[in-house]
Amino acid sequence: MMKKALAAFLLCLFSLNAGAQTLVLSFVGDCSIGEISGIANHPGTYTHTVDEQGFGWPFSLVRDHLEADDFTFANLEVVFTQSRQHVDKRIPLRADPKYAQVLLHSGIDAVNTANNHCMDFFDRGYRDSLAALDSMDFQHFGTTRMRADAAHDRLLLARAKGVTIGAVGVSYPQEKDAPAIIRRVQALKSQGAQLVIVSLHWGRELHKQPQLWQQSLAMALIDGGADVLWGHHPHILQPVQVYQGKPIFYSTGNFTFGSMSRVDPDTGIFQLHYLLGDKGDPLLSSIRVIPCRTQGKPDYRPYPLREAAEQQALFNKLRCTHPVKEMDNPPESFFTTGIWTLAR
Numbered sequence: 020m021m022k023k024a025l026a027a028f029l030l031c032l033f034s035l036n037a038g039a040q041t042l043v044l045s046f047v048g049d050c051s052i053g054e055i056s057g058i059a060n061h062p063g064t065y066t067h068t069v070d071e072q073g074f075g076w077p078f079s080l081v082r083d084h085l086e087a088d089d090f091t092f093a094n095l096e097v098v099f100t101q102s103r104q105h106v107d108k109r110i111p112l113r114a115d116p117k118y119a120q121v122l123l124h125s126g127i128d129a130v131n132t133a134n135n136h137c138m139d140f141f142d143r144g145y146r147d148s149l150a151a152l153d154s155m156d157f158q159h160f161g162t163t164r165m166r167a168d169a170a171h172d173r174l175l176l177a178r179a180k181g182v183t184i185g186a187v188g189v190s191y192p193q194e195k196d197a198p199a200i201i202r203r204v205q206a207l208k209s210q211g212a213q214l215v216i217v218s219l220h221w222g223r224e225l226h227k228q229p230q231l232w233q234q235s236l237a238m239a240l241i242d243g244g245a246d247v248l249w250g251h252h253p254h255i256l257q258p259v260q261v262y263q264g265k266p267i268f269y270s271t272g273n274f275t276f277g278s279m280s281r282v283d284p285d286t287g288i289f290q291l292h293y294l295l296g297d298k299g300d301p302l303l304s305s306i307r308v309i310p311c312r313t314q315g316k317p318d319y320r321p322y323p324l325r326e327a328a329e330q331q332a333l334f335n336k337l338r339c340t341h342p343v344k345e346m347d348n349p350p351e352s353f354f355t356t357g358i359w360t361l362a363r
Contacts (some may be wrong), residue, residue, distance in 0.1 A: 042180045042293040042301055043088040044214075047321075048251045048271035048286055050130070052077065052121050053097040053114025054278050056105055056139075063317040065277030066114055075124035077275045080322040084288055084309055085126025090179040092186070092216065093274065094251040095122075095130035095159070100147035102140045110278060111139040116151035123155060129175055131188035131218040133161030134252065145171060160218075161188040165199040174207055182293075182301055185212030190220040194236050201243030208244055213300045214293075216247040222270055224253050225282060227336070229269040234260075234343050241265045247291065255283045258339035259306065261347040264361070266291060266306055274311075275319050284313045285333045286321055287357075294362065306349075308357040310334065331355055 054064045061067060069076055078085065085091045097112045099119045105111035122130065130152070137145050145163070149171075152159045160175035175186040185207030189200060204215050217240055222229060229250075237248050241262050248267040250257070257270035272286040273279060288309040293301035310333040313321040324330050334354045342348055353359045 040295045041304070042182055042295055044179075044184070044216075044247075044291045044293070045085060045088045045091040046249045046268060046271055046289040046291075047085075047091070047093045047127070047274040049096045049254065049273045049276055050093045050127075051096045051112055051136075051276040051278055052118050053099075053112055056103065056111045056113045059114065065316075065319055066118060068317050068319060069118060069121060074118075074120045077121055077319055078125040078127075078321075080320045081288065081311060082124070082126045084323070088290065090129070090177065090184060091127045092218070092249065093125075093127045093130050094134060094218065094220065094271075095132055096134050096136050097277070098137065098140045098144040098148045099151040100140050100144040102144050102147065105140045105144070106138065108139065110136075112136045112278060113140060113144070116147060116154075119151040119155060119157070122152075122157055129158035129160065129177060129186065131161055131186070131220070132159050132173075133163050133171075133188040133190045133218070134220040135190055137161065137163065137190070142170070149173075160186045161190075162203065163190070165189070165196050174203060176207065176210060176212060180295060182295070183211045183213050185210070185215040186218060187215070188218035188220070192219055192221055192236065194232055194239070197236060197239040197243065200240060201245075204240070204244045214246045215244065216249055217245045219248060219250045220252045221250055222253045222257065225255055226253055227255065227257065228340055229257055231341075233269065234346065237267050238262055238345060241267075249289075254279060256285055256287070256333070256336045259289075259308075259337045259349060259359070260339055260343075261306075261359075261361070262345060264303060266303065267346075273313055274321050275313060277319060279315075281315075284315070285336060286311050286313050287333065302362055304360070304362045306359040306361070308334065308337065310357060330357065
């Protein structure tokens with residue numbers, strides 16, 4: 020019976036994109052396509068593995084899933100630069116700009132660039148990184164400061180299945196930043212965005228649950244017009260909740276990471292399925308998680324989990340232990356199937 024249930028579940032996952040009237044968006048966590056400065060190309064490092072295996076290696080076990088949806092987002096947590104001068108920190112992350120080509124073989128459609136490593140090599144390194152993405156015509160977004168005159172304030176407008184999608188990415192947001200983020204959300208709405216994703220590099224590293232201030236900020240941003248909140252930074256999975264019908268992924272974990280191998284390797288592809296009617300905005304019909312596990316050196320590839328017991332153990336990591344009255348938590352069936360149906 021367990022094998023039959025697992026087979027049915029996997030069949031459901033492989034047919035997520037069935038039907039022309041469904042829009043599927045995917046979100047994955049931290050992708051560090053590189054390593055700590057100073058050890059690049061050493062045996063066993065991320066770049067050395069890519070040199071040996073090719074640009075398609077890091078995402079080769081999950082690429083089919085990422086290409087089967089309509090649009091995939093990832094957090095890019097590395098600086099593509101040849102500069103060696105970095106800020107005074109223990110883990111400055113970099114890779115030569117040529118390794119940006121890994122993204123062309125990933126199934127990812129756009130990356131958030133605003134996080135706590137984006138300025139590891141100062142403003143020059145960040146500009147180099149954006150230039151590497153632009154040279155490949157690869158979509159990206161990120162706001163490095165909340166000021167109105169911020170030098171790096173790139174918002175995204177993209178189209179998928181006829182739907183206009185907007186995205187804003189911020190790093191280390193605080194509750195006081197809500198008005199500035201909402202202004203960017205509303206700017207995207209005014210430009211025709213039907214769905215606006217807010218990418219939040221936030222929370223405490225390695226903590227299993229979000230903090231109360233994050234839940235308060237999440238509610239403020241959704242009240243201000245955000246349609247999806249997608250979090251990363253803790254390097255491990257955190258719960259999933261819904262507020263006012265809008266999904267919140269507090270932390271989507273590490274997906275492929277060149278410099279962290281001693282943290283919980285469980286991760287996932289977090290998917291949102293929207294019904295597309297003849298009129299009106301997309302309607303969120305379900306939240307689905309494809310459970311995966313990432314790998315450390317020298318492999319670095321995430322791969323889908325197949326065993327039902329491992330899947331369910333991962334889904335239980337998405338359970339909120341301190342619920343908020345105004346927010347909805349997944350039904351118990353979600354922690355077995357990874358599917359949360361919201362509308363039919």
